[in-house]
Amino acid sequence: MPPPEFIEAIGGPIRRGPSDDELRLASRDVGGGMRQTDLSVPDIHCGGCVQTIEKALGALRNVDSARVNLSTKRVAIRWLGDGAPPAMVETLLDLGYEPGLYETHDDGKDNALPALIRALAVAAFASMNIMMLSGSVWSGANGPTRDILHWICAGLALPAMLYSGRVFYLSAWNAIWHRRTNMDVPITIGIALAFALSLYDTIHSGEQVYFDATVSLIFFLLIGRTLDHVMRERARTAVKSLARLAPRGALVVQNDSHPEYLPLSEITPGMTILLAAGERVPVDAVVLSGASDLDRSLISGESVPIIAEPGTLLEAGILNLTGPLTIRAAAAEQDSTLANIIRLMEVAESGRGRYRRIADRAAELYSPVVHLAALTAFVGWMLLNGDLHTAVTVAIAVLIITCPCALGLAVPMVQVVAAQRLFVAGIMVKDGSALERLAEIDMVVFDKTGTLTSGSPQLLDPQDIDPGILGLAASLAVYSRHPYSLAIARANSSRAAAATLTAISEHPGLGIEATKDGDRYRLGRADWAVSPGAVETGTVLSCNGTELARFRFRDALRPGAGDAVKALRNAGVTVEIVSGDTMEAVAIVAGQLHIATHFSGVLPGGKAERIATLRREGHKVLMVGDGLNDAPALMAAHASMAPSSAADVGRSAADFVFLHDNLAAVPMALTIASDAGRLVQQNFALSVLYNAIALPVAIAGLVNPFIAAVAMSLSSIIVVLNALRLGWGGHRTRPVSANSVPYAAASRS
Template sequence: MSHPDEIRLASRDLGGGRFQTDLSVPGARCAACIGKIEKGLGQLPGVEAARMNLTARRVSVTWRGDEVPDMVAALEGVGFQSHLTGAQQDDKDPELSRLVRALCVAGFGAMNIMMLSVSVWSGADPQTRQAFHWISAAIALPCLIYSGRIFFQSAWSALRHGQTNMDVPISIGVILAFGLSLFDTIGGGEHAYFDASISLLFFLLIGRTLDHMMRDRARTAVAGLARLAPRGATVLQEDGRREHLPVDQIEPGMKVLLAAGDRVPVDGVVLEGLSELDCALATGESEPRRVEAGSPVQAGVLNLTGPLILAATARARDSFLSEMVALMQAAEGGRATYRRIADRASALYAPVVHTAAFATFLGWMLASGDWHRAITVAIAVLIITCPCALGLAVPMVQVMAASRLFRAGVMVKDGGGLERLAAIDTVVFDKTGTLTLGRPRVVNATEISAEHLALASSLARGSNHPVARAIADEGQGPGHAGLQVVEHPGLGLEARHGGHLYRLGRATWALDGRGASASVGTVLARDGHLLAEFTLEDTLRPQAREAVAELKALGVRLLILSGDTPDAVAGVAERLGIADHGAGLYPADKVARLSALAAEGRKVLMVGDGLNDAPALVAAHVSMAPGEAADIGRNAADFVFLHKGLEAVPTSLRTARRAGQLVKQNFALAIGYNLIALPVAVAGLVTPLIAALAMSLSSIIVVANAMRLRGAPTVRQTAGKSIQRRADMPASPVEATA
C-alpha cells in the first residue's frame, strides 16, 4: 500500500490547495466497475472528482486539503487493488497471457466434449453413453476450474463486497449446467450438458480476449509517444561544468547542451548555435525548420545538423510532449463512451435472462413439485437464451470485414472502428505524408539547362536534406566528380569548382543578398549570381484525386488540417479540389478543430501519418494512417493501409457501411431468435440438449449472414477515373437517389 507522503509527492499540484493523483486499477474491466470506483472515491473527505479511464485502467482523483485521502483503502473497500501510476511496470502483459491460456483450454475442452456428445446424440447404447458422460465430466471439470476462474474470481470479488457484475450470472449459469450434468451422470441419467457449459465459457472468453487486446493497443500508442522523451540531458552549470541530469530534474532557466541527432528534452529557447530541426512531431512540416539564437523549440523534436545550447523554459511534465500524451489520454478516455454503452447493454441483458430462468424454476416447482424437472427447464432457459448469437453479431462481421479489407491492403486494428467508420460524414486529411508522399520533386527541371542541372545535382548529392535529394534525383550522368561540398545548416551547400564559388540553397544566402527578393525558393548561384531557380512541390499520393472524388460521391465533407505552411497547404488543396483547409496547426490545434466538428454533430474520420497527428488520430471518431507512417501514428490509428494509394479510404468506408448493415441484420436475427426461443423454453418444450442445439444454430445463422460480406473486387468508374470496388458494397447516398 502506498504511504500518504508517497502519494502526495506523486500528486500534481493544481494550485489553490488542489492536487491530482493518478492511480492504476488493473482489475477494472467493465462499465459497472467505473461506477463503483468513481462512487467509492467520491465519498472520501476532500475528494472533489474522480474520473476512471477504462482503457488505461487508471483513475484520476482531484482532491483538496492538508490530509491525503485514503484512496487505496477506498478502492479496496469496493473490491479493487490499486497502486500509483508507474509504480509497477512490466513489458509483458500477464492478463493477456492468462486470457489466451484460458481460451485455449476452454476451446480444447469444448471441441473434445462436443465430439463425444455427437455419439450420444446419435443414439449410443446405455453403456457407451454412460462412459462418454464420465469422460466428458473428466474433461469438463479441469476446464471449468482453469478457464472459468476468469469469471469466478471476478464474480466472487463483487459478491464479497456486496456488489454484482456481469460475471455473477455467467458463473451461476455455467456452474448450474455442470452441476446438474454431473448429478445426472452419477445417477445414470440419459442426458448431460457438459458441452453447453464449456462451450459457453469458450465463446465468452473469445469476446473478453479481443476486448482486452483492443484496449491494450490504445495504451501502447500513448506509451510509445511518451518514450520519445529522452531520459536525461547534458546541463551546463554556472561554473562551466557539464552534468548529465534525469530529464525530470531539469528546471526552467537551466542551460541544456544538445548534440546533432538528439531529441530536445524539454521546451526551451536557443541561446547559441545554428541547426535544423525535424519538427514532424510538432507540425508535420515537409521540410526541416532552421533555428538560431532566440528560436523556440519543443520537447520531442529532433536536432538534425548542428550543436545547440538551449535555455529550458518548462519542466518535463509541463512540456509540449507531455501535453501531447495528455491529449491522447484525454481523447481515449472520451472515446471509451462507446465501450461503456456496449458494456451497459450487455450488463442489462444478463440479469433479465437469469431473472427469467429463476422465475421459470419457481413456476415449475409450484406447478409440478418436481425440483429436477424445474431446474432442468430453468437451465434450458439459460442455455437457449445464452447471448452467444448476440455476442457473435458484431465480432463475426468485424472479422469478415477485416479479412476483406486486408485483401484490399487495409489492416483493421480496432474492430469497433468499423462501426464508427460506417457513421462518418466528414474526412479530415493531414497533408504531408498523407495526401502527399512527403517527398518534394522539381517541377521545372525542363526549364533548367542540362549543365546547371548536373552541377546542382552534384552539389545536392552531398546532403540528406529532402530538397537536396529531390534535386539530386533530377541530375543525369556522373555530374561533377571530386567536388568538396560543405553543408551550412539551415542555409544550403557550397563548393569551389574551376575558380568559382557555387552555392545551392536559400536565395538570401546563395546570392549574397543580391536580387534575393526576386527569388524566394531554392537557387543555384555562382559567385553570388543566379544561375537557376528550382520550383519544388510535394508529390501527391497515388490515387489521391480519385479517392477525393469518390469520397465526394459518398457525400462526406472534406478538410485538410496541416502543420505545414499556408502556401504549401493551399497548393495541395487546390490541386485536389478541397475547399476547406487549415495550415500552421500544432497537435492541440488539430484536436481543437476536431472537437469543434464533433460539437457540430459531425462524425470525423482523421487520416494522418506523422507524430504530430497522433493526438488527433486518437481524438477523432475514427482514424486511419498509411503503413509508412511513424510508429506512434500507426499505433494510434484504428486502420492502417499498406498500399501507397489513397483509395483505401473510400474502400474502407464502403466496407464499413456494408458491415453496419449486416450487424443490424444479425442483431435482428439474434433478438428475434430469443423472442421465439424464450417462451418455448419457459413452457418446458425443449430439453437442455435441444436448447444447446438451438443456441448453436442461432450462432451458425449469424455467422452465415456475416459471411455474405465476402466478395470479389470489381471496378467502377468515378469522375472518369478507375476506382476499385467490391461487388456487394452498398451504393452511396448519392447513388441510391440517382
C-alpha cells in the first residue's frame, strides 16, 4: 500500500474520524437498550453510495439499522448500547468515506457549489475555444498549421483536464482504491484515454485528435453534477432554518442567585431560567412565576395566543409575547420538542430520498455494463485486425457515446423548465425531485390556520358596533400586539378618531387597561374586564366594570380556497384537514369548504403520524401547511406545499412555495407536474432509444471519439428541446381535471 502522504496527494483518504469515546458521548438513548449515532459523510453523492454504506453498516455486529440521508449527507446508525460502539468509523473509512460527528446547528456555507461552478467555467471556456480552433482543422488546415492548432488545443484541454475533471477523478480513484466501482470510473477512463490518444496523435502529427470530445464531455457532465448538487443542497435548509429558531443560550439563575448566560448545550433539567418578553423558550420547561401571552402557532397551529401562568408547560421554540417569565428547564437540548421535530424532519427526508432520480437507481448497473461493452469492443477489434490504435479508438468511442448525459439531463432539464412555468404562476420549486412525486399524488391534506384560512382573525360585523365604541376599543387595541387587538384596530382604520387615553398598561394574558376622563376602560377577557372571577368568556370592552361591547372574531378563508378544493375533488383527489386548532374552529372551516374528513387538536408528531398512516394505506399525499407544527408532516408527505406567508421553517421544509394568497396554486401545480411527468417519461424513452442505437454503432467502429462526443451532445440537446415543450402548444398550463391528473383514477383502481 502506498504511504498515507501519497494517498492523500492523489485524492485517497487518510484514516481519520471520531474515537469510540467521542461516538458514545455524541450518541443518544433511543429506548429499548438502543443508542443512535449520527455521522456526517460529505463524500456521499449518489444512490450507489447510499446502498453501499447502508449495506456495509447494516452487516456490523450489534447494529440494528443504518439509514443514509442523501440531502444532508448524514448517516444515522442505531446500535445496542451495551459495550463499545460498533466499528462504524472503520467501516466507512474502509469504503472510502471519511466520517465526522453530525452537528444539527451546522450553519456552515456550501463550499462544494463554488468549486463546481469554477470547474464548470473552466471547462466551458476551454470547450468553446477548442471547438473554434477545431473548426479550422475541419475546414482543411493541414501540415504544420494543423499541428500547431492541435498543440494549442492540447494546451487548452490540459487545465480543463486537470482542474475541471478532478471532480470525477477523485471519486473514481476513491472507488477503485477501495475495490469498488461507480459511474465516475468509466467516465474517468474515457476522458484519460481520449486525451492520451489525442496527445499521442498530436506528437506524431496525426490527422485527427479528440481534445474537443474530451473537454466537451467534462463540460456536459459538470452541468448535470452541478444541477444535482444545487437541488440536493436546498433540502438541507429546512433543518438549518429550524435549528436557528432555538436560541443559542439562556439566562440561568445559579445557586448564588446571580443570573448567568449559558449555552444551550449546558442547560440541564431543573435549572431556573429567566425568559424575557419577545424571546423563544430555549428548552422544554415549566412556568414558575409570572404571566404572559404565548404564541404557540408554530408548535400547535392554534391561531390565538394562550396564557402562561405558574404550572404551564412550555415547549422549546414557542414565543413569549407580553411579559417576563421565570421557568424551570424540564429537558435537555437534545430531548426538547424542537430537537424532536428536527429529528422527525430528517427521518422523513431520509425516507423520501428513495424517490430520487432513476439515473441514481441505475448507477450500479451503468458502470459494469459500460466497462464490459468497451472491453468487448477492444478485444473484438484486436482479434479482428490486430490494430491497437483502432481498438483503443473504438473502446474510447464506446465509453464516450454511452456517457449518461442525456439520462442525467432527462429529469433536471424538465425540472428547470417546469420551475420557470411554476414561477410564472407564482409558485417556487424548492426540491427538483418533487415534480415527479407531485404528479403521483391522489390525496391532499390541508392545515387550517394560515393555509386554508388567512391566519389573521377578523372582527365579525363591525358595522353593527357603535362607531364611537369601536373607536374607543381601537384606541386601546393599538397598544397591544395580540391578534384580536390587531383585528379591532384594522376594523376601525377609517371610521373614528382615536380617543385620548392615559395610564395605559397591558396585563399579560388579560388585556389592555387605560383611563379616560377619570373612567377606567378595559379591553380583553370578559372575566377580567367586566367582573373579575365571574364565569365569562369572549372579548369585551368595559367602562368601570360595565360591559360596553362584546367582540366576535373569525379567521377568514384564504382567497380561492373553495375553488381549489372543488377543483381537486372534481379531479378525483381526496381532501382532508389536519389541524392543531380547536374542534369548533376546524369544523367551521370544514363545513364552509364541504370537507368531510377533518382532525383537530393534532400536534406536530400527530400530523406526521397521520401522513404515515395514509402512506401505509397506499395513498400518495400532498401536504399543504405553513407552520413549524406542519414541518414534520411536510417532510414526511410524498410532496408538500406552503404559502409564502408561512414560517421560515415551513417554507424551507416544503417542496413548493406559492407566492400569492390564492389557493388556486395547488391545482395549478398539479397540472404542471402532470405535464412534466409525461415529458420526463419521454426523455427517458429517448435516452434508452439513443443508447440502444448508439452502442452497437460505436462497437462496430462506425464512429470515432469526436463523433461519439457529438452524438452524446446531440442526445442531450434533444432531451433539452423536449423539456422546453412544457411551455409550448398542448403543454400550456390548463385547469386541473380528471384528464390532466390520470393518476387519480389509477390510484383508486
